[in-house]
Amino acid sequence: MSYTIAEKILKSHSTENKVFPGQYIEAEIDLIMVHEQLGGRIHEEYEKLGLSEVWDPNRIFFILDHWVPAPSVSAAQMHKDCRNFAKKYKFIHNMGMDKGICHQVLPELGFSRPGMLIVGSDSHTTTYGAFNCLSTGIGATDVVMVFATGLLWFKIPESFKVNLSNELGKAVMAKDFILTFIGNISTKGALYKSLEFHGNGIEKLSIDSRMTISNMVVEAGAKFGVFLPDRKLEYWLSKRTTIPYTLVKPDKDAEYEEVFEYNLSEITPVVAKPSNPDNLAYIEEVEGLKIDQAFLGSCTNGRMEDLRIAAQIMKGNKVNSNIRMIITPASTEIYLRALKEGLIEIFLKSGAIVTNSTCGACIGGHLGVLGENEICISSTNRNFTGRMGDPSSQIYLASPATVAASALAGKIADPREVYS
Amino acid sequence: MEIIEGCVYLLGENINTDDIVPSHTLTLRNSDEMAKHTLEFIAPDFVEKTDKLNIIIAGNNFGTGSSREEAVNVFKILGIKAIIAKSFARIYFRNLINNGIPAIAINWKNTDFKTGDVIKIDLNNGIIKNQTQKCSFEFSKLPPFLREILEEGGTIKKLQNQFKLH
Structure with missing residues (x-):
């Protein structure tokens, strides 16, 4: 056999x-x-x-x-x-x-x-x-x-x-x-x-x-x-x-x-639109959509690679003043390594909020809950109705690079345009 | 357990565990309290209707999402006797069987069932009869050891019996 x-x-x-x-x-x-x-x-x-x-x-x-x-x-x-x-x-x-x-x-x-x-x-x-x-x-x-x-x-x-x-x-x-x-x-x-x-x-x-x-x-x-x-x-x-x-x-x-x-090599930046992870769209189809929150973290994407690329995009830039960005490292070990590498400082100086490691925001528990009709671009894994908060809120799943680029723009943005 | 009779509540495709048990209710310490929120975002009339309707019929991938077994337990509390779907998410399927609720996979079309239809499920012979629409369906029976779990009233009861015997 x-x-x-x-x-x-x-x-x-x-x-x-x-x-x-x-x-x-x-x-x-x-x-x-x-x-x-x-x-x-x-x-x-x-x-x-x-x-x-x-x-x-x-x-x-x-x-x-x-x-x-x-x-x-x-x-x-x-x-x-x-x-x-x-x-x-x-x-x-x-x-x-x-x-x-x-x-x-x-x-x-x-x-x-x-x-x-x-x-x-x-x-x-x-x-x-x-x-x-x-x-x-x-x-x-x-x-x-x-x-x-x-x-x-x-x-x-x-x-x-x-x-x-x-x-x-x-x-x-x-x-x-x-x-x-x-x-x-x-x-x-x-x-x-x-x-x-x-x-x-x-x-x-x-x-x-x-x-x-x-x-x-x-x-x-x-x-x-x-x-x-x-x-x-x-x-x-x-x-x-x-x-x-x-x-x-x-x-x-x-x-x-x-x-x-x-x-x-043929994969390009994409998002999953609300409210199912298979609701695929190329970044070009959703670029420019205004957001209220950008979330980077979770068991899907809160690791060193994810924080590093976000920091490279965000270094010296500010999170758009109309939105908030929340960053949750996937573990305390990652948090410590990110501190040592200076990534946490970059995030804080850019206006992001850095939380302790938890599943909180991803499950609408705490540290990043969404209000009525709010839109979030998120590095998490599920965009079900009401997953991160109010049932009228909407989640666009994306990569950490796309989340970081969008946080700066205040709207969904193509990371290839800001990452060098 | 061999014959289940009841009335249908119809649901759609990809009903996920966040739909069934919204995350905000997951830390509630009282299961009855949690059950009051069942499907509140997508089917606000569901809880109220479970005094008459006790069999769910749904589309593909029923129970997709998290492993939260509360998403089965709330149905148990509300008196749901069986769930029929085109397909089940795997963790959810296990959770149903483990809690003694039959999970039956069949293909059906929009005209086959309506909310309120009276149906009869024969678990031993693998037949569902819709007595309102006058049609019937065959389904592949569960393997014997899973039927045994259902007959004993779920895995916890089975384990209790197992440990008593030793």
Whole structure:
């Protein structure tokens, strides 16, 4: 039998001798990430089982990131429930609320490695596919199942092969590619599928860029978004972990349901218009549209590469006085590095507001909520109705470069015109 | 669980979890309170109508978006017995089954169902009958272990039984 990466990793975590798409299997979970959902439904449901412990406290990664620090009494209570549960069941990897956003902190600390099977209480858990592992989001009851047994059922997915060639152009980012891909395939185009990223285009993509792509595959409905490994990944991992791992490559004649070819040099800046991530438009179609807020951050685009390109565009310039710009680094480590490199100073001097690391603005929680009929250009991943605030507000998803260029102009702007 | 009878509430394409449970309600500590906001931005009459309508029929990619299981729990609180859609987002599908709510995928056209139609779902034989429009549909049955979860009333109940036995 020849296998795709998804088939190989799922098979190696099950007791099956062979696997095939459509087959249901039970798999052992290597690691589970859980955030504020723990204080939502998970803790109550787990208590119903009457168990005195969890299956393996060393395989649980717990972090508070969505409403950090708590903007309301109810959020503070939720955090209390989370902390109590983590303490009661002796979680070993309790990250607290000062580290940043789960999907950035977990890889930074070397918890996502090739060949692993990771699940998380968050749909953007697909992000770790950038590290040549399988990772995907699950709901509260599935979390309870894993806490109790360490096992979860999976359907072996069909795989789509996405061949990337060449290199992105000036001021064009991985976000522009993934928005283009989602726009082409639609938000249901990859439902249940495993996307496997191949091709010589990968080596030119930074790890930050790969994370942006894997992060957003779920917006096309995909279950996994896994990259083939390369030396860049091995180098990155050498700085983050000493735990051994084995790189996973698909078999030569593995079967793919569909194959897509993308020449990265042909990608241009795009946005996703309200209110679905597949509502694709070229920058030329929306250029000049007045905005009220520019947001840079989130698990999709709050990394060093994102902050650096924004700083290059914003250095010595001012955020348009009719709008506000909010910048939320994806983790505290990134915040510190950005401080050292002088990026935070550039942002503050240009009139942007820099916040602590949190998911706050992206989910309409706090630190960047939109009012009635306001328009935001945002580096986040979802532009659903009311996602960032009032239901009449509108979100245009874009790359960090486009967000920065638009913040200066006070309207949606083409980053290629201001980036040198 | 084998036969479900009820009245239809019709929804459209790509109904996402932010539509079902708006983010601003996610920190509410009271699930009943949260359920009052179900679909408030896109179907403001929905909650009120659930005293009569208890089966949702929707288009493609139902439940797309976040992993928030509250987006299933609010329907459970409001008495929704089953959800029929052209397709489901994968996390949402799992969440429905885990909570003991049948998720049924069928292809249907605009003339097949209207809000208020009386329908009957036969889970064991994979048949949906629309008694108002006088038409019926076949669907592929769920695999046995998923039907078992539904029959036991959801994954938590199944786990409770499992741990009691040991």
